[in-house]
Every structure is written in C-alpha cells, then in structure tokens.
Amino acid sequence: MQRTNRLRVTVGGDLTSAPISSIAQTMTELRLFNSLTRQLETFIPVHAGEARVYTCGPTVYNYPHIGNMRAYVFADTLGRVLSYKGYKLTHVINITDVGHLTDDADAGEDKMEKVAAEKAQSIWDIARHYTEAYWADIKALNIRQPAHWSIATDYVPAMIEYATSIADKHCYELDSGLYFDTSTVANYGALARAKTEDGEGRIEEVEGKRHAADFAIWRKTPAGETRQMEWDSPWGKGAPGWHLECSVMSEALLGLPFDIHTGGIDHREIHHPNEIAQNQARCNSDHSGARFWMHNNFLIERSGKMSKSSGEFLRVQLLIDKGFHPLAYRLMCLQAHYRSELEFSWEGLQAALVRLKRMVMMIERLRSRADAEPMGQADMTISQVDEALSDDLNTPRVLDIAFSISDEKGYASDRLDAIFECDKVLGLNLATLTRTDLRVRPKSAIITEAAIEAALAARKEARAAKDFAKSDAIRDDLIAKGVEVMDGDLLGWDWKLDV
Ligand code: AMP
Ligand code: ZN
Numbered sequence: 001m002q003r004t005n006r007l008r009v010t011v012g013g014d015l016t017s018a019p020i021s022s023i024a025q026t027m028t029e030l031r032l033f034n035s036l037t038r039q040l041e042t043f044i045p046v047h048a049g050e051a052r053v054y055t056c057g058p059t060v061y062n063y064p065h066i067g068n069m070r071a072y073v074f075a076d077t078l079g080r081v082l083s084y085k086g087y088k089l090t091h092v093i094n095i096t097d098v099g100h101l102t103d104d105a106d107a108g109e110d111k112m113e114k115v116a117a118e119k120a121q122s123i124w125d126i127a128r129h130y131t132e133a134y135w136a137d138i139k140a141l142n143i144r145q146p147a148h149w150s151i152a153t154d155y156v157p158a159m160i161e162y163a164t165s166i167a168d169k170h171c172y173e174l175d176s177g178l179y180f181d182t183s184t185v186a187n188y189g190a191l192a193r194a195k196t197e198d199g200e201g202r203i204e205e206v207e208g209k210r211h212a213a214d215f216a217i218w219r220k221t222p223a224g225e226t227r228q229m230e231w232d233s234p235w236g237k238g239a240p241g242w243h244l245e246c247s248v249m250s251e252a253l254l255g256l257p258f259d260i261h262t263g264g265i266d267h268r269e270i271h272h273p274n275e276i277a278q279n280q281a282r283c284n285s286d287h288s289g290a291r292f293w294m295h296n297n298f299l300i301e302r303s304g305k306m307s308k309s310s311g312e313f314l315r316v317q318l319l320i321d322k323g324f325h326p327l328a329y330r331l332m333c334l335q336a337h338y339r340s341e342l343e344f345s346w347e348g349l350q351a352a353l354v355r356l357k358r359m360v361m362m363i364e365r366l367r368s369r370a371d372a373e374p375m376g377q378a379d380m381t382i383s384q385v386d387e388a389l390s391d392d393l394n395t396p397r398v399l400d401i402a403f404s405i406s407d408e409k410g411y412a413s414d415r416l417d418a419i420f421e422c423d424k425v426l427g428l429n430l431a432t433l434t435r436t437d438l439r440v441r442p443k444s445a446i447i448t449e450a451a452i453e454a455a456l457a458a459r460k461e462a463r464a465a466k467d468f469a470k471s472d473a474i475r476d477d478l479i480a481k482g483v484e485v486m487d488g489d490l491l492g493w494d495w496k497l498d499v
Contacts (some may be wrong), residue, residue: 243274325444369412
C-alpha cells in the first residue's frame with residue numbers, strides 16, 4: 001500500500017539493556033503480582049539473567065491523557081527495577097497506528113480512520129503527530145527509552161503470516177472478517193475471570209459469530225469502500241485486528257514465552273485475554289505466552305477532565321501550562337502503589353511538587369557541605385530500597401526512604417549517594433534537577449521572572465529604607481500580576497507564580 005510521511009522511529013538502543021546495579025546476587029528475591037493467578041509470585045526469568053517485557057502502547061489518534069501516562073510510568077518503574085536487580089532488560093512498547101476500534105470489544109470504527117475522516121487528514125500525518133506528542137510526554141516524565149518502539153503498521157506482513165498459521169484450526173471467515181473462535185483454546189478468558197455469560201452483554205453482536213467473545217483478527221474492507229489503511233490478504237483487502245498486533249509484535253521482538261506483559265487494568269478484561277488466546281493457538285499450547293501479566297490501576301478524575309472529548313482534557317502539557325513540573329506528576333504516581341486506584345486533584349499535584357522541591361533543596365544543601373568520608377548510609381539504603389522494590393514495586397516506601405534521609409547529620413556525600421541510589425528506580429532526575437527547573441512558567445503568566453526579581457529587589461530596598469507604602473505598593477502590583485510573595489517561606493522559595 002501507498003504510505004506517505006513515514007514516521008521515523010528513534011530507538012533507544014542500549015539504554016535499557018544495561019543493568020543499573022551489579023549486585024543482583026545479594027538481593028532479595030523479586031515478588032510481583034501476577035494478574036493471571038491473582039497472586040504474588042517470585043520472578044524467575046525465562047532466559048537466565050534477562051528480563052523481556054512487552055507493554056501495550058498508545059493508540060495514536062489523539063494526545064495521551066495523564067491516566068494513559070500512568071501506565072507508562074508504571075512500565076518504566078518495572079523496567080528500572082529489573083535493571084536495578086541486574087537483569088539485562090529488553091523492553092518493547094508498541095505504537096498502535098491501525099486496528100484499534102472505538103469499542104475494545106470488536107465493534108465500532110477504527111479510531112484512526114474515524115479521526116482522519118473527521119479532520120480530513122492523512123492517517124499517516126495523524127499517527128506521526130500524536131506519536132511525537134506521546135514521545136514528548138515520555139521524555140517529560142523521564143520514562144526511559146525502551147529497546148524497541150514497535151509500530152503496528154510495520155508488522156502487517158508478519159500479522160498476515162501469523163493469522164494464516166492459526167486460521168485453519170482456530171478461525172472462521174465471515175463477510176466482515178476473519179474471526180478467532182475462542183472455544184478452540186483452553187480456559188479462554190481466565191485472565192479476566194470472566195464467565196461466558198459475562199461476555200454476552202458486554203460485546204456487541206456481529207452476525208454469524210459463533211460465540212459472543214469471538215473477535216476479528218482481520219477486518220475486511222466492506223465491499224465498495226476504500227480505507228486509507230488497507231492491505232491485501234488471503235481474506236481480501238483489509239486491516240489487522242488490534243489484539244493480533246500485540247501478539248505478533250511481542251513474539252517477533254521477544255520470542256515466546258517472554259517474561260512480563262503489562263498494560264492498564266482495562267486490558268485485563270478483553271485485549272489481553274484475546275492476546276493470550278492467539279498465543280495459545282500459535283504455540284499449540286495452553287501457555288499464555290508471558291510468565292507474568294501485570295496491570296496498573298487507573299488514575300481517576302471525578303469531573304470528567306480525563307475524557308479526551310472534553311475541551312481542556314488532562315494532558316502532561318496542560319500540567320506544564322499551569323506551572324507544574326512534569327516530574328511532580330511522576331512523583332504523584334509513585335506515591336501510590338501501581339495496583340491502587342489514584343485520584344487526581346490539583347491539590348494532590350501541588351503537594352507532590354512541594355515534596356519534590358523539598359528534596360531538591362535538601363540536595364542543594366548537602367552539596368554545599370564539604371565532608372568527604374562515607375559512613376555506610378548508602379549501603380543501608382540499598383538494602384532497604386531493595387526490600388521495598390522486591391515487594392511488588394513498593395515505590396511509596398522507596399519515596400519515604402529517600403525523604404527520610406535527612407541533611408542534618410552524617411556525611412553529606414554519603415547521604416547524597418543514598419538519595420541517588422533511590423533515584424535509580426524513582427527516576428526523578430534528582431542528580432540534575434534544580435530549583436530553576438522547578439519554576440515552570442505558567443502559560444497564562446503576564447510577568448517575566450526577571451521583572452519579578454527586579455520588583456522584589458526594589459521592595460527589599462524600600463523596606464530597608466522603611467518606605468512601607470512603597471514596598472506595599474510593589475507587593476500589591478505583584479499580586480495583581482499573579483505573583484504570590486512568600487516572605488519567610490520555609491523552603492526559601494520567595495515567590496510563586498499562580499495561575
Ligand atoms: P490506549 O491508548 O487507550 O490504548 O491506552 C494506553 C494505556 O493507558 C493502556 O495501557 C490503558 O490500559 C491505559 N489507561 C487508560 N486509561 C487509564 C487511566 N485512567 N489510568 C491509568 N491507565 C489508563
Ligand atoms: Zn496490546
């Protein structure tokens with residue numbers, strides 16, 4: 001098929017393959033919650049010394065909301081912990097640029113085709129624009145580059161080959177596509193713990209389907225129509241199904257079985273059970289294809305601002321526009337365990353930002369001290385951090401450990417080492433983040449930082465000269481311009497730009 005404006009992929013290469021710790025042997029065994037068994041299990045890699053992880057990536061028809069980004073902060077944390085534990089990590093995140101329907105359960109239109117039609121634009125342009133926006137969020141949240149960004153449309157020939165290999169035994173053809181017969185594999189839906197009857201109500205019926213849960217692995221272009229994205233196949237012109245894509249890309253890049261498959265908790269219900277069914281068919285086995293299936297719980301927001309259809313929906317860029325450093329959002333995510341629901345609020349984000357500021361200022365103070373002799377704080381921290389992470393990625397505990405390292409006693413260099421040890425898995429950039437970085441300028445600000453500093457200097461002079469009328473006037477003018485003057489702020493922050 002004809003494609004234009006091909007998306008260029010930047011591959012992170014070696015970044016994630018290097019262990020960030022070489023002390024794996026001395027560590028506590030890693031226990032992770034496996035959604036398949038609903039139990040904590042010890043992580044034993046399929047290939048000694050390696051960890052192979054696949055994460056379901058975004059469908060690039062719109063900007064990701066901050067809830068979506070929680071899924072990638074979680075996957076990144078998992079990757080960092082595996083690296084910390086000394087495993088050679090191969091992480092794959094896919095980009096879905098075809099095949100995801102408006103309803104996960106196999107009904108509706110292709111999300112990409114729908115937006116392209118609404119905007120009268122090429123799907124390739126839309127995919128490129130939103131993939132780049134997603135990558136910008138990945139960078140802003142300090143999520144490490146995976147070894148591979150796999151782009152679904154690059155794998156269509158492999159998808160056709162895969163579907164052909166399972167078609168005879170496991171699929172049947174209807175006018176609308178090639179369907180997977182879920183009764184041909186053992187324990188379909190075990191991951192979701194769904195009974196067949198649950199499926200009946202939640203899945204829109206397609207005429208001719210043998211079972212409600214059966215799903216299209218190839219969707220034929222309806223007669224007389226042309227889609228922007230369509231390929232020739234043994235079942236006619238059409239496009240792959242979303243579930244097929246992840247099975248194909250994970251097998252191609254990681255081999256079956258691999259270690260861990262991740263996604264948001266909604267994927268536990270339909271998308272991942274369908275991937276598992278395909279993996280079972282492909283391998284002629286009951287194995288799900290991955291040793292662990294791990295799911296992050298949702299970020300929720302009560303006023304509906306996380307809906308992509310609401311005008312000002314919650315994107316990382318919106319947080320930045322309102323004056324929040326994106327790493328404050330990362331910290332907010334890490335304060336909750338990944339399996340807990342997390343409620344978003346601006347107050348919660350503000351509290352996370354203050355916590356980050358405190359840490360940055362403590363690091364500044366520790367850096368200004370000159371003692372050189374270590375006293376073992378880092379070693380002590382390593383064992384505490386390791387214990388917390390080994391307990392199903394207990395990041396709230398690691399944050400507590402990092403924040404309990406005070407700057408009052410002991411050797412500064414030692415304490416700094418201990419903080420940076422925690423940051424290997426927290427990913428808050430604590431070694432480089434500065435106060436200036438944290439002063440993110442709200443988009444609506446009408447005064448520059450230089451003008452604020454100049455006004456505050458003039459106010460200081462006026463106060464020294466006991467000209468309180470003048471100093472009050474300067475302060476009132478700053479308030480009118482959205483500047484909160486913070487005399488005697490415990491963090492030494494002096495001023496803040498409000499939105
Ligand atoms: P999508 O682009 O819709 O396929 O979603 C990308 C990822 O975000 C998937 O892993 C979803 O399960 C996850 N996700 C969607 N909504 C939320 C949310 N509110 N909180 C956390 N994860 C989410
Ligand atoms: Zn997927």
